[in-house]
Amino acid sequence: MSRLNRYGSPLVFLFLVTVYTACSQSEAKPPEVMVFKSPTCSCCTKWVQHLTDEGFIVSTTDMNDVSPMKRKYGLPSNMASCHTAIVGGYVVEGHVPADVIRRMLKEKPDIVGISVPGMPVGTPGMEMGDRVVSYAVMAFTTDGSSSVYEQR
Numbered sequence: 001m002s003r004l005n006r007y008g009s010p011l012v013f014l015f016l017v018t019v020y021t022a023c024s025q026s027e028a029k030p031p032e033v034m035v036f037k038s039p040t041c042s043c044c045t046k047w048v049q050h051l052t053d054e055g056f057i058v059s060t061t062d063m064n065d066v067s068p069m070k071r072k073y074g075l076p077s078n079m080a081s082c083h084t085a086i087v088g089g090y091v092v093e094g095h096v097p098a099d100v101i102r103r104m105l106k107e108k109p110d111i112v113g114i115s116v117p118g119m120p121v122g123t124p125g126m127e128m129g130d131r132v133v134s135y136a137v138m139a140f141t142t143d144g145s146s147s148v149y150e151q152r
Helices: 010-026 042-053 067-072 098-107
Strands: 032-037 057-062 084-087 090-094 113-116 136-140 146-151
Touching: 032 042, 042 057, 042 098, 090 098, 098 113, 098 146
Parallel strands: 032 057, 090 113
Antiparallel strands: 032 084, 084 090, 113 136, 136 146
8 A cells, every 4th residue: 555545645645744844843953052161171071061961962162261252252250160151142151050051041031141150069060979069050141230040
């Protein structure tokens, strides 16, 4: 039995193929992340691996000094960490967990980006056994103000 006969008519078959193709193409594309990091920083490399493991498509640019990128993308100095990333038009600074990045991309808040300032133990890329310190993921805006986006 041919495909056309099984589905009744060429129009029904064409309709089914069109619906299947549209559904397949509408599945969410993995987020693409552009990371600026030091070539010698192992915690940055671990954070990139965390994002890759979580399904993000990550490209990296190694730089001896990442501070020009921080300035270019409007990162307030009190939000700084060791690496800077761009995803979905937002700045992501430091060891922000993948699930928080996904939340931001879904919610689309009116902010410049999010940051985990410093390098808190237990954040992705800063694992030290079972040690985890409490930390905040901060949101920041164009005027430099910040607020807690998520507490961990």
